[in-house]
Amino acid sequence: MLGDINDQEGPDQQLIQNKHIEAELVGRESEFKRQARELERDIARQEEIKTNRQESMSVAERTWNQFGQERWRVLDSGGQPAELSTTEEEAKTLYQKATREFIEANFKISDLQQSQHTISLEQETLDRTLSIQRGAGYSAYMTLYRAHRWRVAAGKLSFVVPLFVLASWLVARRRKSIYHPVLIALLVSSFLRVGLVMEEHFPSEFFKYVGIIASVIIVLSFLVHALRSAATPKEDVLLRRRREAYQKNCCPECAYSVPHEEGKTMACAACGVDLFTVCDTCDGIRHELLPNCRHCGAQSERWRGVPAVAP
Ligand SMILES: [Zn+2]
Ligand SMILES: [Zn+2]
Structure with missing residues:
Protein backbone atom coordinates (compact mmCIF):
# COMPACT_ATOMS: atom_id res chain seq x y z
CA MET A 1 0.00 0.00 0.00
CA ALA A 154 0.63 12.65 4.45
CA GLY A 155 -1.05 9.76 2.61
CA LYS A 156 1.58 7.25 3.77
CA LEU A 157 1.55 8.50 7.36
CA SER A 158 -2.24 8.44 7.52
CA PHE A 159 -1.98 4.73 6.73
CA VAL A 160 1.01 3.71 8.82
CA VAL A 161 0.52 5.87 11.95
CA PRO A 162 -2.96 4.49 12.81
CA LEU A 163 -1.53 1.00 12.27
CA PHE A 164 1.27 1.80 14.71
CA VAL A 165 -1.18 3.22 17.28
CA LEU A 166 -3.42 0.16 16.90
CA ALA A 167 -0.42 -2.16 17.34
CA SER A 168 0.69 -0.31 20.51
CA TRP A 169 -2.83 -0.50 21.92
CA LEU A 170 -3.09 -4.23 21.16
CA VAL A 171 0.34 -4.96 22.65
CA ALA A 172 -0.58 -3.07 25.83
CA ARG A 173 -4.02 -4.69 26.11
CA ARG A 174 -3.32 -8.28 25.07
CA ARG A 175 -0.31 -9.03 27.26
CA LYS A 176 -1.52 -12.53 28.08
CA SER A 177 -2.64 -13.41 24.57
CA ILE A 178 -0.85 -16.24 22.77
CA TYR A 179 -0.64 -13.86 19.81
CA HIS A 180 1.47 -11.42 21.82
CA PRO A 181 4.67 -12.09 19.79
CA VAL A 182 2.74 -11.44 16.56
CA LEU A 183 1.45 -8.16 18.00
CA ILE A 184 4.97 -7.19 19.05
CA ALA A 185 6.18 -7.92 15.50
CA LEU A 186 3.40 -5.72 14.13
CA LEU A 187 4.37 -2.95 16.56
CA VAL A 188 8.05 -3.08 15.66
CA SER A 189 7.46 -3.21 11.91
CA SER A 190 4.90 -0.40 11.92
CA PHE A 191 7.24 1.72 14.08
CA LEU A 192 10.05 1.05 11.62
CA ARG A 193 7.79 2.03 8.71
CA VAL A 194 6.81 5.30 10.38
CA GLY A 195 10.51 6.05 10.83
CA LEU A 196 11.35 5.18 7.21
CA VAL A 197 8.52 7.31 5.79
CA MET A 198 9.63 10.27 7.91
CA GLU A 199 13.24 9.78 6.93
CA GLU A 200 12.27 9.71 3.25
CA HIS A 201 9.99 12.73 3.22
CA PHE A 202 10.99 15.14 5.93
CA PRO A 203 14.11 17.27 6.05
CA SER A 204 16.85 15.68 8.17
CA GLU A 205 16.62 18.52 10.73
CA PHE A 206 12.94 17.81 11.27
CA PHE A 207 13.53 14.07 11.35
CA LYS A 208 16.25 14.52 13.98
CA TYR A 209 13.83 16.23 16.37
CA VAL A 210 11.10 13.67 15.75
CA GLY A 211 13.67 10.95 16.46
CA ILE A 212 14.76 12.62 19.71
CA ILE A 213 11.15 13.05 20.89
CA ALA A 214 10.33 9.42 20.03
CA SER A 215 13.38 8.15 21.96
CA VAL A 216 12.49 10.31 24.97
CA ILE A 217 8.95 8.89 24.94
CA ILE A 218 10.23 5.31 24.67
CA VAL A 219 12.74 5.78 27.53
CA LEU A 220 10.13 7.52 29.70
CA SER A 221 7.52 4.80 29.19
CA PHE A 222 10.15 2.17 30.00
CA LEU A 223 11.05 4.02 33.21
CA VAL A 224 7.39 4.40 34.19
CA HIS A 225 6.87 0.68 33.59
CA ALA A 226 9.98 -0.23 35.64
CA LEU A 227 8.94 2.03 38.53
CA ARG A 228 5.41 0.67 38.55
CA SER A 229 6.51 -2.96 38.61
CA ALA A 230 9.00 -2.17 41.39
CA ALA A 231 6.27 -0.52 43.47
CA THR A 232 3.70 -3.28 42.88
CA PRO A 233 5.64 -6.39 41.92
CA LYS A 234 3.81 -8.98 39.90
CA GLU A 235 2.57 -12.12 41.60
CA ASP A 236 5.23 -14.48 40.25
CA VAL A 237 8.04 -12.05 41.13
CA LEU A 238 6.57 -11.61 44.63
CA LEU A 239 6.24 -15.36 45.14
CA ARG A 240 9.79 -16.04 43.97
CA ARG A 241 11.20 -13.31 46.21
CA ARG A 242 9.36 -14.67 49.31
CA ARG A 243 10.20 -18.30 48.57
CA GLU A 244 13.90 -17.47 48.33
CA ALA A 245 13.75 -15.41 51.54
CA TYR A 246 12.09 -18.26 53.54
CA GLN A 247 14.68 -20.73 52.12
CA LYS A 248 17.52 -18.52 53.29
CA ASN A 249 15.83 -17.99 56.67
CA CYS A 250 15.42 -14.27 56.06
CA CYS A 251 12.47 -11.93 56.42
CA PRO A 252 11.03 -11.44 52.88
CA GLU A 253 10.20 -7.81 53.68
CA CYS A 254 13.41 -6.53 55.30
CA ALA A 255 15.93 -9.40 54.86
CA TYR A 256 16.57 -9.63 58.59
CA SER A 257 17.58 -13.19 59.58
CA VAL A 258 14.93 -15.43 61.12
CA PRO A 259 15.74 -18.01 63.91
CA HIS A 260 15.23 -21.66 62.98
CA GLU A 261 12.39 -22.48 65.39
CA GLU A 262 9.75 -24.89 64.04
CA GLY A 263 6.24 -25.22 65.42
CA LYS A 264 5.87 -21.68 66.70
CA THR A 265 4.21 -18.55 65.36
CA MET A 266 6.73 -15.92 64.54
CA ALA A 267 7.04 -12.29 63.47
CA CYS A 268 10.11 -10.50 62.15
CA ALA A 269 12.19 -9.01 64.96
CA ALA A 270 13.25 -6.13 62.77
CA CYS A 271 10.16 -4.98 60.86
CA GLY A 272 7.42 -6.78 62.81
CA VAL A 273 5.77 -8.48 59.85
CA ASP A 274 4.00 -11.86 60.52
CA LEU A 275 6.16 -14.73 59.20
CA PHE A 276 4.58 -17.90 60.65
CA THR A 277 0.94 -18.00 61.78
CA VAL A 278 -1.67 -20.57 62.80
CA CYS A 279 -3.49 -22.16 59.83
CA ASP A 280 -7.22 -21.39 59.79
CA THR A 281 -7.98 -24.91 58.54
CA CYS A 282 -5.69 -27.33 60.41
CA ASP A 283 -4.36 -25.18 63.29
CA GLY A 284 -0.80 -26.10 62.24
CA ILE A 285 1.91 -23.43 61.86
CA ARG A 286 2.07 -22.12 58.30
CA HIS A 287 4.11 -19.62 56.28
CA GLU A 288 2.09 -16.42 56.40
CA LEU A 289 3.71 -14.95 53.26
CA LEU A 290 3.31 -18.03 51.00
CA PRO A 291 0.08 -19.22 49.35
CA ASN A 292 -0.34 -22.71 50.88
CA CYS A 293 -0.25 -24.32 54.33
CA ARG A 294 2.56 -26.90 54.43
CA HIS A 295 0.47 -29.26 56.63
CA CYS A 296 -2.94 -29.31 54.96
CA GLY A 297 -2.25 -27.47 51.70
CA ALA A 298 -5.07 -25.01 52.34
CA GLN A 299 -4.79 -21.95 50.16
CA SER A 300 -4.88 -18.48 51.67
CA GLU A 301 -5.35 -15.24 49.79
CA ARG A 302 -3.74 -13.27 52.59
CA TRP A 303 -0.19 -13.60 51.20
CA ARG A 304 -1.08 -11.46 48.15
CA GLY A 305 -1.94 -8.37 50.13
CA VAL A 306 0.26 -6.03 52.13
CA PRO A 307 1.70 -8.23 54.90
CA ALA A 308 0.21 -7.61 58.33
CA VAL A 309 2.50 -6.27 61.00
CA ALA A 310 2.12 -8.28 64.23
CA PRO A 311 0.42 -6.29 67.03
ZN1 LIG B 1 11.35 -8.08 58.66
ZN1 LIG C 1 -3.13 -26.02 57.34
Whole structure:
Protein backbone atom coordinates (compact mmCIF):
# COMPACT_ATOMS: atom_id res chain seq x y z
CA MET A 1 0.00 0.00 0.00
CA LEU A 2 2.86 2.37 0.82
CA GLY A 3 4.34 1.60 -2.58
CA ASP A 4 1.03 2.36 -4.31
CA ILE A 5 0.70 5.66 -2.45
CA ASN A 6 4.26 6.48 -3.44
CA ASP A 7 3.56 5.74 -7.11
CA GLN A 8 0.95 8.51 -7.42
CA GLU A 9 1.74 10.64 -10.41
CA GLY A 10 3.33 14.02 -9.67
CA PRO A 11 3.27 17.22 -11.70
CA ASP A 12 4.40 17.03 -15.36
CA GLN A 13 7.72 18.87 -15.59
CA GLN A 14 7.63 19.24 -19.37
CA LEU A 15 4.12 20.71 -19.32
CA ILE A 16 4.98 23.28 -16.64
CA GLN A 17 8.24 24.24 -18.36
CA ASN A 18 6.37 24.72 -21.65
CA LYS A 19 4.00 27.16 -19.97
CA HIS A 20 6.91 29.35 -18.91
CA ILE A 21 9.08 29.16 -22.02
CA GLU A 22 8.05 30.82 -25.29
CA ALA A 23 7.94 28.17 -28.00
CA GLU A 24 9.12 30.72 -30.58
CA LEU A 25 12.36 31.29 -28.62
CA VAL A 26 13.01 27.55 -28.40
CA GLY A 27 12.49 27.36 -32.17
CA ARG A 28 14.99 30.15 -32.69
CA GLU A 29 17.46 28.47 -30.38
CA SER A 30 17.44 25.25 -32.40
CA GLU A 31 17.61 27.26 -35.64
CA PHE A 32 20.72 29.02 -34.32
CA LYS A 33 22.26 25.72 -33.36
CA ARG A 34 21.57 24.36 -36.84
CA GLN A 35 23.12 27.43 -38.45
CA ALA A 36 26.19 27.23 -36.18
CA ARG A 37 26.70 23.59 -37.16
CA GLU A 38 26.38 24.47 -40.85
CA LEU A 39 28.89 27.29 -40.54
CA GLU A 40 31.39 25.04 -38.82
CA ARG A 41 31.01 22.49 -41.60
CA ASP A 42 31.49 25.16 -44.30
CA ILE A 43 34.59 26.56 -42.60
CA ALA A 44 36.10 23.09 -42.32
CA ARG A 45 35.42 22.57 -46.05
CA GLN A 46 37.12 25.84 -46.97
CA GLU A 47 40.12 24.97 -44.77
CA GLU A 48 40.40 21.71 -46.69
CA ILE A 49 40.34 23.60 -49.99
CA LYS A 50 43.06 25.94 -48.68
CA THR A 51 45.41 23.09 -47.74
CA ASN A 52 44.73 21.36 -51.04
CA ARG A 53 45.42 24.51 -53.08
CA GLN A 54 48.55 25.23 -51.10
CA GLU A 55 49.91 21.85 -52.16
CA SER A 56 49.02 22.55 -55.82
CA MET A 57 50.73 25.94 -55.54
CA SER A 58 53.98 24.53 -54.25
CA VAL A 59 54.03 21.79 -56.93
CA ALA A 60 53.43 24.39 -59.68
CA GLU A 61 56.02 26.69 -58.13
CA ARG A 62 58.65 23.97 -58.12
CA THR A 63 58.00 23.15 -61.81
CA TRP A 64 58.06 26.82 -62.74
CA ASN A 65 61.35 27.37 -60.87
CA GLN A 66 62.98 24.46 -62.66
CA PHE A 67 62.07 25.96 -66.02
CA GLY A 68 63.26 29.36 -64.82
CA GLN A 69 66.70 28.01 -63.86
CA GLU A 70 66.97 26.31 -67.24
CA ARG A 71 66.21 29.68 -68.91
CA TRP A 72 68.88 31.48 -66.82
CA ARG A 73 71.42 28.88 -67.77
CA VAL A 74 70.65 29.45 -71.50
CA LEU A 75 70.92 33.25 -70.99
CA ASP A 76 74.16 32.91 -69.06
CA SER A 77 75.75 30.91 -71.83
CA GLY A 78 74.77 33.75 -74.25
CA GLY A 79 71.86 31.95 -75.94
CA GLN A 80 68.43 33.28 -76.71
CA PRO A 81 65.62 32.06 -74.39
CA ALA A 82 63.01 30.09 -76.23
CA GLU A 83 59.27 30.83 -76.20
CA LEU A 84 57.33 29.43 -73.18
CA SER A 85 56.65 25.76 -73.83
CA THR A 86 53.14 24.26 -73.32
CA THR A 87 54.26 22.61 -70.07
CA GLU A 88 55.57 25.92 -68.79
CA GLU A 89 52.31 27.61 -69.73
CA GLU A 90 50.38 24.91 -67.97
CA ALA A 91 52.47 25.22 -64.80
CA LYS A 92 51.94 28.97 -64.86
CA THR A 93 48.13 28.65 -65.31
CA LEU A 94 47.98 26.01 -62.59
CA TYR A 95 49.92 28.19 -60.20
CA GLN A 96 47.69 31.20 -60.91
CA LYS A 97 44.51 29.19 -60.59
CA ALA A 98 45.58 27.61 -57.28
CA THR A 99 46.60 31.00 -55.89
CA ARG A 100 43.25 32.50 -56.89
CA GLU A 101 41.33 29.67 -55.28
CA PHE A 102 43.49 29.83 -52.16
CA ILE A 103 42.71 33.52 -51.76
CA GLU A 104 39.00 32.92 -52.48
CA ALA A 105 38.86 30.25 -49.76
CA ASN A 106 40.52 32.66 -47.36
CA PHE A 107 37.89 35.31 -48.07
CA LYS A 108 35.12 32.79 -47.68
CA ILE A 109 36.50 31.66 -44.35
CA SER A 110 36.65 35.20 -43.08
CA ASP A 111 33.04 35.81 -44.23
CA LEU A 112 31.88 32.62 -42.55
CA GLN A 113 33.67 33.53 -39.33
CA GLN A 114 31.95 36.91 -39.39
CA SER A 115 28.51 35.26 -39.58
CA GLN A 116 29.58 32.83 -36.89
CA HIS A 117 30.38 35.76 -34.63
CA THR A 118 27.03 37.48 -35.36
CA ILE A 119 25.14 34.28 -34.63
CA SER A 120 27.00 33.64 -31.38
CA LEU A 121 26.16 37.18 -30.18
CA GLU A 122 22.46 36.69 -30.93
CA GLN A 123 22.62 33.25 -29.38
CA GLU A 124 24.01 34.70 -26.15
CA THR A 125 21.15 37.19 -25.85
CA LEU A 126 18.65 34.43 -26.56
CA ASP A 127 20.35 32.13 -24.02
CA ARG A 128 19.98 34.75 -21.29
CA THR A 129 16.25 35.18 -21.94
CA LEU A 130 15.75 31.43 -22.17
CA SER A 131 17.65 30.65 -18.98
CA ILE A 132 15.50 33.18 -17.07
CA GLN A 133 12.36 31.52 -18.45
CA ARG A 134 13.72 28.04 -17.77
CA GLY A 135 14.58 29.02 -14.18
CA ALA A 136 11.04 30.35 -13.64
CA GLY A 137 9.60 27.14 -15.09
CA TYR A 138 11.83 24.99 -12.94
CA SER A 139 10.98 26.80 -9.70
CA ALA A 140 7.26 26.63 -10.56
CA TYR A 141 7.67 22.90 -11.11
CA MET A 142 9.62 22.44 -7.86
CA THR A 143 6.88 24.24 -5.88
CA LEU A 144 4.28 21.86 -7.28
CA TYR A 145 6.58 18.88 -6.84
CA ARG A 146 7.24 19.67 -3.17
CA ALA A 147 3.50 20.04 -2.54
CA HIS A 148 3.01 16.67 -4.24
CA ARG A 149 5.66 15.03 -2.05
CA TRP A 150 4.00 16.43 1.08
CA ARG A 151 0.69 14.97 -0.06
CA VAL A 152 2.32 11.58 -0.63
CA ALA A 153 3.96 11.74 2.82
CA ALA A 154 0.63 12.65 4.45
CA GLY A 155 -1.05 9.76 2.61
CA LYS A 156 1.58 7.25 3.77
CA LEU A 157 1.55 8.50 7.36
CA SER A 158 -2.24 8.44 7.52
CA PHE A 159 -1.98 4.73 6.73
CA VAL A 160 1.01 3.71 8.82
CA VAL A 161 0.52 5.87 11.95
CA PRO A 162 -2.96 4.49 12.81
CA LEU A 163 -1.53 1.00 12.27
CA PHE A 164 1.27 1.80 14.71
CA VAL A 165 -1.18 3.22 17.28
CA LEU A 166 -3.42 0.16 16.90
CA ALA A 167 -0.42 -2.16 17.34
CA SER A 168 0.69 -0.31 20.51
CA TRP A 169 -2.83 -0.50 21.92
CA LEU A 170 -3.09 -4.23 21.16
CA VAL A 171 0.34 -4.96 22.65
CA ALA A 172 -0.58 -3.07 25.83
CA ARG A 173 -4.02 -4.69 26.11
CA ARG A 174 -3.32 -8.28 25.07
CA ARG A 175 -0.31 -9.03 27.26
CA LYS A 176 -1.52 -12.53 28.08
CA SER A 177 -2.64 -13.41 24.57
CA ILE A 178 -0.85 -16.24 22.77
CA TYR A 179 -0.64 -13.86 19.81
CA HIS A 180 1.47 -11.42 21.82
CA PRO A 181 4.67 -12.09 19.79
CA VAL A 182 2.74 -11.44 16.56
CA LEU A 183 1.45 -8.16 18.00
CA ILE A 184 4.97 -7.19 19.05
CA ALA A 185 6.18 -7.92 15.50
CA LEU A 186 3.40 -5.72 14.13
CA LEU A 187 4.37 -2.95 16.56
CA VAL A 188 8.05 -3.08 15.66
CA SER A 189 7.46 -3.21 11.91
CA SER A 190 4.90 -0.40 11.92
CA PHE A 191 7.24 1.72 14.08
CA LEU A 192 10.05 1.05 11.62
CA ARG A 193 7.79 2.03 8.71
CA VAL A 194 6.81 5.30 10.38
CA GLY A 195 10.51 6.05 10.83
CA LEU A 196 11.35 5.18 7.21
CA VAL A 197 8.52 7.31 5.79
CA MET A 198 9.63 10.27 7.91
CA GLU A 199 13.24 9.78 6.93
CA GLU A 200 12.27 9.71 3.25
CA HIS A 201 9.99 12.73 3.22
CA PHE A 202 10.99 15.14 5.93
CA PRO A 203 14.11 17.27 6.05
CA SER A 204 16.85 15.68 8.17
CA GLU A 205 16.62 18.52 10.73
CA PHE A 206 12.94 17.81 11.27
CA PHE A 207 13.53 14.07 11.35
CA LYS A 208 16.25 14.52 13.98
CA TYR A 209 13.83 16.23 16.37
CA VAL A 210 11.10 13.67 15.75
CA GLY A 211 13.67 10.95 16.46
CA ILE A 212 14.76 12.62 19.71
CA ILE A 213 11.15 13.05 20.89
CA ALA A 214 10.33 9.42 20.03
CA SER A 215 13.38 8.15 21.96
CA VAL A 216 12.49 10.31 24.97
CA ILE A 217 8.95 8.89 24.94
CA ILE A 218 10.23 5.31 24.67
CA VAL A 219 12.74 5.78 27.53
CA LEU A 220 10.13 7.52 29.70
CA SER A 221 7.52 4.80 29.19
CA PHE A 222 10.15 2.17 30.00
CA LEU A 223 11.05 4.02 33.21
CA VAL A 224 7.39 4.40 34.19
CA HIS A 225 6.87 0.68 33.59
CA ALA A 226 9.98 -0.23 35.64
CA LEU A 227 8.94 2.03 38.53
CA ARG A 228 5.41 0.67 38.55
CA SER A 229 6.51 -2.96 38.61
CA ALA A 230 9.00 -2.17 41.39
CA ALA A 231 6.27 -0.52 43.47
CA THR A 232 3.70 -3.28 42.88
CA PRO A 233 5.64 -6.39 41.92
CA LYS A 234 3.81 -8.98 39.90
CA GLU A 235 2.57 -12.12 41.60
CA ASP A 236 5.23 -14.48 40.25
CA VAL A 237 8.04 -12.05 41.13
CA LEU A 238 6.57 -11.61 44.63
CA LEU A 239 6.24 -15.36 45.14
CA ARG A 240 9.79 -16.04 43.97
CA ARG A 241 11.20 -13.31 46.21
CA ARG A 242 9.36 -14.67 49.31
CA ARG A 243 10.20 -18.30 48.57
CA GLU A 244 13.90 -17.47 48.33
CA ALA A 245 13.75 -15.41 51.54
CA TYR A 246 12.09 -18.26 53.54
CA GLN A 247 14.68 -20.73 52.12
CA LYS A 248 17.52 -18.52 53.29
CA ASN A 249 15.83 -17.99 56.67
CA CYS A 250 15.42 -14.27 56.06
CA CYS A 251 12.47 -11.93 56.42
CA PRO A 252 11.03 -11.44 52.88
CA GLU A 253 10.20 -7.81 53.68
CA CYS A 254 13.41 -6.53 55.30
CA ALA A 255 15.93 -9.40 54.86
CA TYR A 256 16.57 -9.63 58.59
CA SER A 257 17.58 -13.19 59.58
CA VAL A 258 14.93 -15.43 61.12
CA PRO A 259 15.74 -18.01 63.91
CA HIS A 260 15.23 -21.66 62.98
CA GLU A 261 12.39 -22.48 65.39
CA GLU A 262 9.75 -24.89 64.04
CA GLY A 263 6.24 -25.22 65.42
CA LYS A 264 5.87 -21.68 66.70
CA THR A 265 4.21 -18.55 65.36
CA MET A 266 6.73 -15.92 64.54
CA ALA A 267 7.04 -12.29 63.47
CA CYS A 268 10.11 -10.50 62.15
CA ALA A 269 12.19 -9.01 64.96
CA ALA A 270 13.25 -6.13 62.77
CA CYS A 271 10.16 -4.98 60.86
CA GLY A 272 7.42 -6.78 62.81
CA VAL A 273 5.77 -8.48 59.85
CA ASP A 274 4.00 -11.86 60.52
CA LEU A 275 6.16 -14.73 59.20
CA PHE A 276 4.58 -17.90 60.65
CA THR A 277 0.94 -18.00 61.78
CA VAL A 278 -1.67 -20.57 62.80
CA CYS A 279 -3.49 -22.16 59.83
CA ASP A 280 -7.22 -21.39 59.79
CA THR A 281 -7.98 -24.91 58.54
CA CYS A 282 -5.69 -27.33 60.41
CA ASP A 283 -4.36 -25.18 63.29
CA GLY A 284 -0.80 -26.10 62.24
CA ILE A 285 1.91 -23.43 61.86
CA ARG A 286 2.07 -22.12 58.30
CA HIS A 287 4.11 -19.62 56.28
CA GLU A 288 2.09 -16.42 56.40
CA LEU A 289 3.71 -14.95 53.26
CA LEU A 290 3.31 -18.03 51.00
CA PRO A 291 0.08 -19.22 49.35
CA ASN A 292 -0.34 -22.71 50.88
CA CYS A 293 -0.25 -24.32 54.33
CA ARG A 294 2.56 -26.90 54.43
CA HIS A 295 0.47 -29.26 56.63
CA CYS A 296 -2.94 -29.31 54.96
CA GLY A 297 -2.25 -27.47 51.70
CA ALA A 298 -5.07 -25.01 52.34
CA GLN A 299 -4.79 -21.95 50.16
CA SER A 300 -4.88 -18.48 51.67
CA GLU A 301 -5.35 -15.24 49.79
CA ARG A 302 -3.74 -13.27 52.59
CA TRP A 303 -0.19 -13.60 51.20
CA ARG A 304 -1.08 -11.46 48.15
CA GLY A 305 -1.94 -8.37 50.13
CA VAL A 306 0.26 -6.03 52.13
CA PRO A 307 1.70 -8.23 54.90
CA ALA A 308 0.21 -7.61 58.33
CA VAL A 309 2.50 -6.27 61.00
CA ALA A 310 2.12 -8.28 64.23
CA PRO A 311 0.42 -6.29 67.03
ZN1 LIG B 1 11.35 -8.08 58.66
ZN1 LIG C 1 -3.13 -26.02 57.34
